[in-house]
Amino acid sequence: MRCRISPTLAVRSLLSLLLLLCAAQGVSAADYPTKPVTILVGQAAGGSTDLGARVFASLLEKEFGQPVIVVNKPGGSQQVAANELVRLPADGYNLLFVNFPALNTVILQPARKATFDLNDFEFIANQVKDQGIIIVKPNGPYKDCKDLIEDAKKRSGQVRIGLQGILTHAHFGALLLEREAGVKVRTVQQFEGSGAVAAAVMGGHIDAGIDRVGSYATKVLAGDLKAIAIMDSERSPFLPDVPTSTELGYPKWKTASSAGLLARKGTPAPILKKLETAALKIMNDPEHVKKMTTMGQRLGIMGGAEYRKYAEDWHRVTKEMMELFAAKPKQ
Amino acid sequence: MEAMNLWLGGLQVALRPENVFFAFIGCVLGTWIGVLPGIGPAAGTAILIPITFGLDPVPAIMMLCAIYYGSQYGGTITSILVNVPGEASSVVTCFDGHPMAMQGRAGTALGIAAIGSFVGGTIATIGVMIVALPLAKLALKFGPPEIFALVIVGFTMIVGLTGKRLIPALLMMCFGLILALVGQDPVRGEPRFAFDVVDLYDGFDFVPVVMGLFGISEVLLNIEQPVREVIKTKLSSLIPSKEEWKAASGAIARGTTLGFFMGLVPGISSVIPTFVSYVVEKAVAKNPERFGRGAIEGVAGPETANNAYSQSAMIPLLTLGLPGSPTLAVIMGAFLINGITPGPLLFRDRPDLAWGLIASFYVGNVILLILNLPLVGLWARLLEIPYQYLYSGVLLFCFVGAYSVRQSTFDLGVAVLFGVLGYIFRKLDWPMAPIILALILGPMAEKALRTSLEMSGGDFSIFISRPISAVLLGSSLLILAGAALQDHLRRWLTRQPPTSPKAA
Amino acid sequence: MATGAHMNKAWKVAGAAFLAFSVFVVAEALRYGFLDEYGPGPGFFAVLVGILMGIMSLALVIKVTFIGGPEEKSGSVFPRGEEASRVLLVLGGIIGVVFLLQPLGFRVTMFVFLIYMLVSLGVRNVWIIATMSLGGSFGTYHVFYHWLKMPLPIGYLLGF
Known part of the structure; x- marks a missing residue:
């Protein structure tokens, strides 16, 4: 047996279905989430x-x-x-x-x-x-941030700073370091993942790394990395011993x-x-x-x-x- | 022996009933995550992290680690049975595992993979125990230039892997590399080869491409014939024969060594050890022409290597806090979320956890073996399903896998497109493995190359002036020369009976 | 008819296609920047790979034309007649899934697709067809959504 559906019936049932859906939508705004x-x-x-x-x-x-x-x-x-x-x-x-x-x-x-x-x-x-942080190898040539800036002045454009990507918060940190301290560094920006930057700093393949505190706080506390500055006006609650860029005399060197x-x-x-x-x-x-x-x-x-x-x-x-x-x- | 005492203490922790229970749960889940398409170990572990919030950190971490190494085994099962690798690290297993299954030796292949995984995992765990700290420090010598050189060695090995089809293999490799480049530039953000299609901004994912090239094309190829012979698994074939044991044991030993050392270097994917092992097996075999036609060493070696790798890759994580792969990054996240910081202090502050975890790897490996050996026969039975059902199932599996990895219908289209391409390449008899390997290694190669050149200020000599990368690049040249001249070499060797230098 | 000739021709056609593809790749990649003031640019690697691919495809065409192609294989490269129609039948179903998944949702699409596949592959047992297609569509959805928390598509035409 064949059952025929008239076009009007089809349209009407479709419309009522749509209405039903709209009604359901209206209800969802009130008792979100359903x-x-x-x-x-x-x-x-x-x-x-x-x-x-x-x-x-x-x-x-x-x-x-x-x-x-x-x-x-x-x-x-x-x-x-x-x-x-x-x-x-x-x-x-x-x-x-x-x-x-x-x-x-x-x-x-x-x-x-x-x-x-x-x-x-x-x-x-x-x-x-999260605040910006700059890290170096422990027992390496840099004891503090001043050493790094001195070296960057001496070897202009040759101190290698690792970070993830161009125009990221970490890259801002490097750009501001250059502007505020009047130095030139070589940014190595193809790293993917803060772990990759950390490994390259630990292995001595680059001179320093910039990222956020959260990525490195635990490694700094463990002694695998050394933090030389927090790029903010406030010290980090996780690394209270690390000086801020404001304390170092560069109040505009800030990133987060x-x-x-x-x-x-x-x-x-x-x-x-x-x-x-x-x-x-x-x-x-x-x-x-x-x-x-x-x-x-x-x-x-x-x-x-x-x-x-x-x-x-x-x-x-x-x-x-x-x-x-x-x-x-x-x- | 201080280490012995620490380890025994760890074993006590690992053998506590609740810890064994969670390791068991992790192994079961891991195997299933390995088998299921689209849900890789990284995503699978991440999904389960919130579940661990209510648990004590020790069993929580043990369970997540068990998921990680359990999934390495699960990925093998689909490779062998239906020629669709569940995880990237089981691509190589398809080469000989599936031919073995087609000969009714699926049980042997699955069995040897389970045993190899067990041996590789266990021995690598012993290595983790003994040499963890000094070796991890040494592995840091691998900077971007060395990683690049290592990937180049990997690429030349792909060529060695294909033997006669040198030009098509290189062509396929380049094709894979171009595919790997599609999407936004990782640094500049500029879309490449995307042609304003937003779905392409993230590039091609490995899973849909593999589902297409291997899974869908396999179905299309087999569907040509109206009937396929149902493969009967002989019960006797579940246990490897004497000769098979002999061949496999050497492969297992070599795979363990390879996998263990490669796991130490952060940033090498688990794929490299598997195909390095495959190439090594082919090179040392008396009759390499068996490879690709069901050589047991081709399954035993890579499967062992990837499990040894997955255990020793825990070394940089545990000792230095450096995750070597995406899955390990998730596991590191799980550590942190449970208030545990991986690194040298872990061994000092929480020896119960550090050594307990290492000991739990043994426990987990035993569980995996006990869990998987009895199931081997059951899995192998799957092949006896008539082809109409099997192929419908394989297609469903590919669809779900391709879609769910990024929840994208576009990826489903990608899988179908590569299914057709794979069908054509198979008809041309061109090797497809180079595409997959290049797709995985391509981004790594590009990143390492560009990072190295940024380090040197654009000077290419950085690759030669650093000893490790110079040696690696030199050896890849040798491999290439060997592959190009291998016919001549073989002829020359057979003409002159080789004089054994060992006899002297 | 020389059976190897088919394969030779197929290889040549494929080689030529890849040659064209590599020319396109290099031309496109050069627009992205090869080497610039910031070091190797987004097109750097692509240009190198594109050139290598071009050389390889040219070498392939030359080798097949002048030195000789792959070893002989029986029959033509691609199937004809009934074999081809079986492949096309399955392929049509697969492509249908790609386009229907969003409008109809995973459950309905897979249900229809599995019935299509099983029937066109010659299964006639209604019970098997019903179990497999229901399990494969609604069952899979249930497992992925509720157990694995992995949402599969919901059709916008049907609302489920």
Whole structure:
């Protein structure tokens, strides 16, 4: 027996299905979340941002009573992950854990052809604000930062400083060192992973390395590496004996890297509010603080508005750094 | 013997019931992660990190490490049975493992892989115990120029691996290198060969390419014939014969040594030891033409090497806090998240954990052997499934694998494209292994080359002025010359009966 | 008919295709910057590899033309007739999956694909078809989503 469906019936049932879906959408704004939440991470599994996101996700899961899944989309210093976020629906079910100033550079570097800018994101909360650090080999030629700067003056353009990528927070550290101390160094910037920089410093293949405190604090405490400066005005809680660049007489030699949570522009305000409240509650939770501190990650908790301003400030700094880099006399 | 006492103390820790239990769970999970497509050991370990939050750090770390080395074995199973490597480190196992399975010797191949893995893992653990610290310091002598030279040696070995098909092999290698370059430049961020396709900004992942080249193309090739003979596994073939034992034991010994020393150098992927071992086996074999047609040494050597590698790669992590591979980076994260810092202080401050962990590697290796040997027969039985079901299953496996590694439909398309390419290359009888190896080693080679040149300020002499890289590059020239002239050499050798220098 | 001739021709065609590809690679890579003030640029490695690939494909074509190709193999390189149609049938199904996965979602796509595969490979037992396609689609989804926390695509047309 054949069953015929009239076109009008088909259209009508399709329409009612759509309406049903819309209704379901309307309900979800009120009792968000009603299904699993995905957090995109622009790093491979195991990096410090990824681990921070996983600690956060496990607590958010408890808070929401819905699975929170961390999805790693590594590549192009977070461009791939950010790109993915702006393609997905702005419904609060897809979030992004991201670093500044890494994302500023992605947006501002013309060669990258980014399809988004800061206005394409909603800022929920910031988790980590880590200071820049410069490390050398223990028992090597440099006892302190002054030695390094002296050597850089003597062997202009030959002191090798290892870091990850051009126009990253670590590269800013090197550029500012050059400008503030009036020296020229040779940056070796192809390293991938802070472990690779550490290995090259320990093996004596490069003279110094720049990254964030979180990447090296444990190795400095173990005596495998020596920290000669924290590139900030405040000492690091993990390495209280290491002088800051301000103390050394270079108050403008400052760099840092942050990690925090973004949503796509256009996410309904009630959902954003709910996310921000939950995120701030979790980040101030003793369990979260303890986990992050044992990993050597310095918390810098900020709510949405403050976080947005922080990112915008980085936008200015990044532009300044790009000009500095472009004006740099060629090797 | 202080080390002995420390180790015995560690063994006591490792043998505590709860620790054995978590090592067991880790081994089971690891084997499955190895078998399942798309979920590599790095992702698998990362997913499980939050589960360890509620645990005591010692069993938590033991479990995560067991997942790591357990997955090395799991990846072998799919290589042998359906010619689709579950992990990058089991690509080489396909070469002879799958032909063995097609001859009804799947059980032997799986068995020898389990035994080799056990021996390699256990002996490497002893090495970890004895020489951990001094060797780890020495391995730091490998800077970017040395890593580059080592990768070049790897590339020339690919050529040696293919023997007669020299030009196609080199061509395929270049093709793989170009594929490896697709995506954003790691430093400048400039997209290369991406043509504004955002999905290509992250380049080609290894998994979809392998699923296509090996898995889908295999199905397309086999589907031509309406019926395939069902492979009957003889029960007797589960146990290697006397001759097979003899051949395999040498391979296992060499694989252990190779894998162990390569694990010490941070930044070498687990792929290099496997194919170095394969090439060595082929070179020392009396009749190398058996290779690629089911030579047991071709399975035993690389499988042993990758397990020995995975144990000794723990040395730079434990003693210096330097993770040598993405999976180890995740494991290091697990250490940190549990409040434990790998490094020399670990042995001083937490000897129970450091030595307990090393001892747990023995326990884990025994568990893996006990777990896997009885299952060998069961796995081998899978091949008796009629081909209609088997191929549908293989395709499903490839789809899930290609998709889930980055959760991307684009990758699924990539897998299908490479399935077609693989089909063509197979028809042309061109070797495909160089594509895969170049895809994995390419980014490493490029990074090391460019880092070295940044170090030297653009001066290429950095590769010759440093002794280790000079020696490595020299030996790769020798390998190339040997490969090009091997026919002449063999003719010359057979004309003149070789005089044994040992007799003198 | 000389059976080796087929293979020779196939190799030559493939060699020529790779030669064209390498010219394209070098031309494209030169735009990315070979060596510049900051050291080796993004195109540096690509240019070197592209040139090597060009040399190899040229060498292949020359060798097959003047010195001789691969050893002889029986029959033509690619299948004809019924064999070819079987390959195309499966390939069509595979390509269908690529395009249907997003709109229909993993479960429905795989369910349909597995039925298609099993039927076109000659399975006629309804129970086996039902079990395999249901297990392979809905079962796999369940395992990956709930046990492994690995989401597989949900179709935007159907909403599940």
